[in-house]
Amino acid sequence: MIKCLMAMVLGAITCGARVYTPCELAHYFRYYYSSYIPEKYVPLAVCIAGYHNYSKSNELVHPDGRIFVGYFGLIAKPECPEDRLKDDSYFSADWSCLKSQVLDVPEKLKLYEKLCGDKLVKKLTCRFNEYFEFGEVLDPIHKDILSLSYGEESVIDNILDSYRAKDQQAIASSTFKELQNNTTLSNPILPTTRELQRIPTESQLINNPAFPESTNDMTRSYYIQEFTRKSTLLPELKHFQTEDDRFCFDKTQVSLICTLLLVQTLLITALIYILTKYWKTRKSYCQASELKLFPLPSSPPMEEFSRKPYSAGSSG
Numbered sequence: 161m162i163k164c165l166m167a168m169v170l171g172a173i174t175c176g177a178r179v180y181t182p183c184e185l186a187h188y189f190r191y192y193y194s195s196y197i198p199e200k201y202v203p204l205a206v207c208i209a210g211y212h213n214y215s216k217s218n219e220l221v222h223p224d225g226r227i228f229v230g231y232f233g234l235i236a237k238p239e240c241p242e243d244r245l246k247d248d249s250y251f252s253a254d255w256s257c258l259k260s261q262v263l264d265v266p267e268k269l270k271l272y273e274k275l276c277g278d279k280l281v282k283k284l285t286c287r288f289n290e291y292f293e294f295g296e297v298l299d300p301i302h303k304d305i306l307s308l309s310y311g312e313e314s315v316i317d318n319i320l321d322s323y324r325a326k327d328q329q330a331i332a333s334s335t336f337k338e339l340q341n342n343t344t345l346s347n348p349i350l351p352t353t354r355e356l357q358r359i360p361t362e363s364q365l366i367n368n369p370a371f372p373e374s375t376n377d378m379t380r381s382y383y384i385q386e387f388t389r390k391s392t393l394l395p396e397l398k399h400f401q402t403e404d405d406r407f408c409f410d411k412t413q414v415s416l417i418c419t420l421l422l423v424q425t426l427l428i429t430a431l432i433y434i435l436t437k438y439w440k441t442r443k444s445y446c447q448a449s450e451l452k453l454f455p456l457p458s459s460p461p462m463e464e465f466s467r468k469p470y471s472a473g474s475s476g
Contacts, residue, residue, distance in 0.1 A: 178248055179215045182206050183286035185231075186297045188251060196255045205258065207276035207298040208232050211306045216246050222310045232258045233306060271313055275305065280320075 180188070186206050189197045197205060209231040212218040220228040226235055229245050231254055236242035240257035262268045274280075281298040288294055302323055309315035 179213065180209075182210060182214065182284055182297045182299045185209055185214060186286050186295060190295060193251050193255065196252045201263070203296065203298050204272065204276055205232070205255075207281060207300060208258070208262070208272055210281075210298070210300040211275065211303055213303065216248055220307055220310065228311070230254060232262065233311070234258060234261050267313075271311075271316070275300065275316070 186202055189202045189205055190199070212220075212228075212231055212233045214231070216230055218230065218233065220233060222228070227242075228235060229242055234240060234245055234254070234257045236245060237257075239260075240253065244253040245257065262272060276298050280302065281300055284297050284299050285293055286295050286297055302319075305316060305319055309319055
């Protein structure tokens with residue numbers, strides 16, 4: 161009876177489509193399938209699975225009829241049957257198919273390496289518990305890229321450009337909102353020079369090739385509007401940049417003045433030492449010269465005292 165219940169539970173687990181977390185998937189790849197999946201490919205494999213929602217039940221139907229299934233969005237073939245690609249108990253089959261359809265195909269590998277680049281993923285640290293870590297994985301930020309593009313590289317590039325434009329738009333919007341909220345006549349708190357440099361200039365707005373054609377007019381009009389708002393605050397921004405630069409220049413001046421004072425102190429100390437040494441030498445020389453010109457009288461010899469006659473009257 162117990163064996164039957166265990167079989168039913170295991171059957172439900174293996175047949176059901178489980179959705180893993182990135183670290184759970186990395187744990188399976190690293191410790192249960194290490195003989196199939198090399199260590200260096202684990203972060204990339206987890207990232208690819210992230211673009212397919214970390215689920216074996218994931219399925220994407222291309223307009224030309226191709227169907228991409230499983231964790232890695234692979235095409236079912238005789239050597240990669242669909243039932244195995246959708247079954248949680250066949251990770252080894254997934255890996256062999258991933259190797260033949262992605263890792264051994266330079267174009268596909270290059271595409272996924274781009275999608276798993278630093279700016280398109282979040283790095284997650286995986287732990288056994290609160291004390292021990294077992295690695296770092298890559299979790300995609302925009303998981304809908306492949307479902308929107310059907311894996312077509314030209315479409316993916318347009319989508320990435322669209323996301324970059326939105327990111328720039330968000331940066332410009334947040335910067336100007338902060339500028340409006342913090343700028344007052346009595347105490348203006350303006351953005352730093354580095355933050356201002358992140359806002360596109362007018363020429364970049366008008367001739368930016370990164371904007372997709374579909375959103376070109378809307379995005380450019382928004383940026384030009386924001387640029388106009390930025391221009392109205394130009395005198396204050398220039399004042400801020402001047403003060404910022406002046407502050408940096410003042411720090412340089414202080415350092416230079418301190419260095420000059422230190423050098424001046426050292427020179428004065430050296431000069432005093434040289435003059436003192438010269439004075440002592442001169443004094444010794446003068447004393448030696450005086451002794452040569454005016455020698456001290458010599459004391460009479462003791463024999464003269466012994467030859468003087470003794471007078472009796474001198475006593476008492």
